[in-house]
Structure formats: structure tokens, C-alpha cells
Amino acid sequence: MSTETTIVYKLDNSTDTQTALKNVATETLNKLKEKFGNEYIVTAGDLGEVEKNWSHEIKVRKGNKIGAEVTLKWEQSQPEIVTVEVDDSSKMGSWITYGTLLPFVVIGAYLAYNDMAPLAFLPGQKVAAGLGGLIALIPGLIAVSILKTLLLKNEKEQNTQLVNEVRLLVTK
Numbered sequence: 710m711s712t713e714t715t716i717v718y719k720l721d722n723s724t725d726t727q728t729a730l731k732n733v734a735t736e737t738l739n740k741l742k743e744k745f746g747n748e749y750i751v752t753a754g755d756l757g758e759v760e761k762n763w764s765h766e767i768k769v770r771k772g773n774k775i776g777a778e779v780t781l782k783w784e785q786s787q788p789e790i791v792t793v794e795v796d797d798s799s800k801m802g803s804w805i806t807y808g809t810l811l812p813f814v815v816i817g818a819y820l821a822y823n824d825m826a827p828l829a830f831l832p833g834q835k836v837a838a839g840l841g842g843l844i845a846l847i848p849g850l851i852a853v854s855i856l857k858t859l860l861l862k863n864e865k866e867q868n869t870q871l872v873n874e875v876r877l878l879v880t881k
Contacts, residue, residue, distance in 0.1 A: 716793040716880055726788060727759050733791055734765045734781055737879060741779070744878055745769050749871075761785045769875055773800040774864040777875045795876040797868050805856050810849045817845020 720729040734756055742751045753767040763783040770776035778798035783791050821828035821841020828844065831837035861868075 716795070716876070718791040718793060720783075720789050720791060722789065726783075730759060730763060730765075730781075730783055730791065731756055734767075737779060737781065737793070738767055740878055740881075741767060741769055741875065744874075759783070768798060769871065770798075770800065771871075773804075774802075774861055775799060775868050775871060777868075777872045779875060779879055793879055795872055795879060797872050799861065799864070799868065802857060802861060805860065806853050809853045809856060810846065813845045813849030813852070814842040818842035820845075 718733055720726070721732065724732070734753070738751070738753050745751055749769050749771045751767065751769050754765065756765055757763065762785065765781040767779040767781075768776060769779070776797065776799040778796050780794045780796070781791055782794070817828065818838040818841045820826075821831045821844075822834050822838040824837075828837070828841045831840050
């Protein structure tokens with residue numbers, strides 16, 4: 710369901726990095742609020758301090774099923790460039806992912822740690838627990854994709870349209 714795209718901004722060299730990053734983040738947030746503020750909820754986290762790597766997330770959401778996420782990333786290895794990624798992001802999608810994967814991993818780790826079938830063949834206890842959780846992750850991912858397809862199918866078109874609109878706005 711990911712429709713991720715990367716956009717590259719050049720930073721203003723006339724100001725220090727912290728100020729330039731803050732300006733880019735504020736400008737992006739203001740654009741999104743201006744365009745989507747009436748119909749969608751636009752939220753952003755704290756800007757934080759600039760260290761070796763810096764990132765900032767801005768979310769545009771409508772209810773629990775529809776949303777887009779804009780991620781601004783800066784790395785010290787390329788100080789004049791900020792990458793902007795636009796991806797779909799919904800609260801319900803996150804709930805489905807974590808709520809499904811966590812029980813699968815925990816049950817897989819428990820079965821392997823206690824030498825229970827079908828994971829009794831794994832060596833040791835701690836290693837077996839880790840491997841059991843990893844093995845159980847595979848059917849968990851399959852279950853997540855099926856649940857997301859079933860529960861979010863009606864909103865997929867609207868979500869894709871929102872991501873494309875956000876991408877166009879951020880590209881300007």
C-alpha cells in the first residue's frame with residue numbers, strides 16, 4: 710500500500726543549518742495547512758535539535774482510515790540537501806499492523822522458548838525465542854496484508870488521491 714516518493718530541496722546557504730531546516734519545515738507545514746486545513750487535520754512533531762541526522766514528520770489525516778505523511782530528512786554528509794518523502798499513513802493501518810504482528814511474534818517466541826510444536830526443533834531457549842518470533846513474523850505479515858486489504862479497501866482510492874495531492878503541493 711506504500712506509494713513513497715522522494716523529493717529533494719536545496720537549503721538556503723545564507724543562514725545556518727538549524728534556521729534553514731526550520732524554515733523548510735515551517736513552509737511545508739504552512740502549505741499543507743493552507744491547502745488541507747479545512748477538511749483534514751494537519752499535525753507536526755517537534756523540530757528537535759540538528760545533529761548528524763535530522764528528520765521531521767508532518768501528517769495530514771482525515772479520520773482513522775485516510776492519511777498521508779510527509780517526512781523531511783537531512784544528513785550531515787550532505788548538508789545542502791533535504792529529502793522529502795510522501796507516503797500514505799493511516800491510524801487504522803498502524804493499528805492493524807502492530808495489533809496483528811505483536812501477537813504473532815509473541816506467540817512464536819513463546820512456542821519456541823518452551824519447546825512446543827511446531828517450533829520445538831529450534832536450538833537453546835533465548836536463540837529459539839528470537840528465531841520463533843522471526844518465523845512467526847512471516848504469517849503475521851501475510852495476515853496484516855489481508856486485513857489491510859479487507860478493512861481499508863474502500864478508502865484506498867481516496868488515500869492515493871490525498872498522497873498525490875500532497876506530493877504535488879510539496880513539490881512546488
